[in-house]
Amino acid sequence: MAKMNLLQAINNALITAMEDDEKVMVFGEDVGHFGGVFRATSNLQQKFGRDRCFNTPLTEQGIIGFANGLASQGSVPVAEIQFGDYIFPAFDQIVNETAKWRYRSGGQFSCGTLTIRTPYGGGIAGGHYHSQSPEAYFAHTPGMKIVIPRNPYQAKGLLLASIRDDNPVLFMEPKRLYRASVGDVPEDDFTLPLGKAEITKSGSDITLVAWGAQMEVLDKASELAQKEGIDAEVIDLRSILPWDADTVCESVVKTGRLLISHEAPLTGGFASEIAATVQDKCFLNLESPIARVCGLDTPYPLAHEKEYMPDHLKVFEAIKRTVHY
Known part of the structure; x- marks a missing residue:
């Protein structure tokens, strides 16, 4: 290593x-x-x-x-x-x-x-x-x-x-x-599977899904949620085409709640596809509406980048709203 x-x-x-x-x-x-x-x-x-x-x-x-x-x-x-x-x-x-x-x-x-x-x-x-x-x-x-x-x-x-x-x-x-x-x-040659998500943290109250840099945001938000007694399961999708619907749906069946976060704008973002699929496959297991915490429907700003970013505080607030729905 x-x-x-x-x-x-x-x-x-x-x-x-x-x-x-x-x-x-x-x-x-x-x-x-x-x-x-x-x-x-x-x-x-x-x-x-x-x-x-x-x-x-x-x-x-x-x-x-x-x-x-x-x-x-x-x-x-x-x-x-x-x-x-x-x-x-x-x-x-x-x-x-x-x-x-x-x-x-x-x-x-x-x-x-x-x-x-x-x-x-x-x-x-x-x-x-x-x-x-x-x-x-x-x-x-x-x-x-x-x-x-x-x-x-x-x-x-x-x-x-x-x-x-x-x-x-x-x-x-x-x-x-x-x-x-x-x-x-590892300095040696190795590969990881494409199209397979990874559960980076197990939990029982809500499923959090993201990919790339947004995973760090979910980790911070889940730590804040833990202090409030909310046990979040965190999933890194890793591949969004194909995406691992089975792993996500199995988690949602367990937790009853789902939050998806990405930097891209909300409208037409890939979170929409995940939400639609989970709603179709897990409707009777859901205890609250599926939440999306994403970028804004605006060109990416320079002066107000922090306001645009779906940071850990925005995710944390959405977690609380979803769990206490």
Whole structure:
């Protein structure tokens, strides 16, 4: 085991994948000569050469179009989109080509070996072009997987699993956690299952569900709730496409209550899908309405970021309202 922050874990996972398979290549804006804007790809070009880690032009549509071609011809590309907010110029390539190539060709061709890495979310005072959480846009797309780690250990295991999965994966990295803390990460090769949630804390009174950076918020809120005598069960979804409905529903049957939290705006956020599914499968077990604590339906603000964020205090207040309904 080694102490790593989330960035170091991602870098270590990329090195592990590139050492294991010579078909793995990493590219994106500025990833080569100095390791990208966050330094997640530091030293990869020096270690593996310019043929396997290289800079691209500043064109997200071109990056993913190029990656689709590589994946369909047998390479294992890991394409970086510098910020999640800048993935939208590549939206057509991802939704209409990456996700559908296997289907439209009747299985003759596939972009299944493609992994798209991108930082997402707020908490760094980045304003409305560097703070968005666009996961729900892509969760509407059959043929994709969407994976979001919460800590360094999860980041390495889930990224290696994503690179080796036989489906295109959008791997979203919570950038405010990049250097926030360190954790124990195996230096050896290992993977974690995609599409399987993890219960990080057992409880009996209410189920709390989130992913990525919002897991830290749930942990703090559950500690406050514990002081009020409320025993919360906390679940990290880890993958939102596919998402582990069985684990969530089993928990809700036990607790009778559900709260879902994410940074993205409330309307059309992925919490809506979870709530609808749980209402369908667990209606007779629910003791209160399903709660959502999310971002606001407004462009991500710069001056009022703290007011926008669904922090632990907002979650704590929602927990109390739900439990005492």
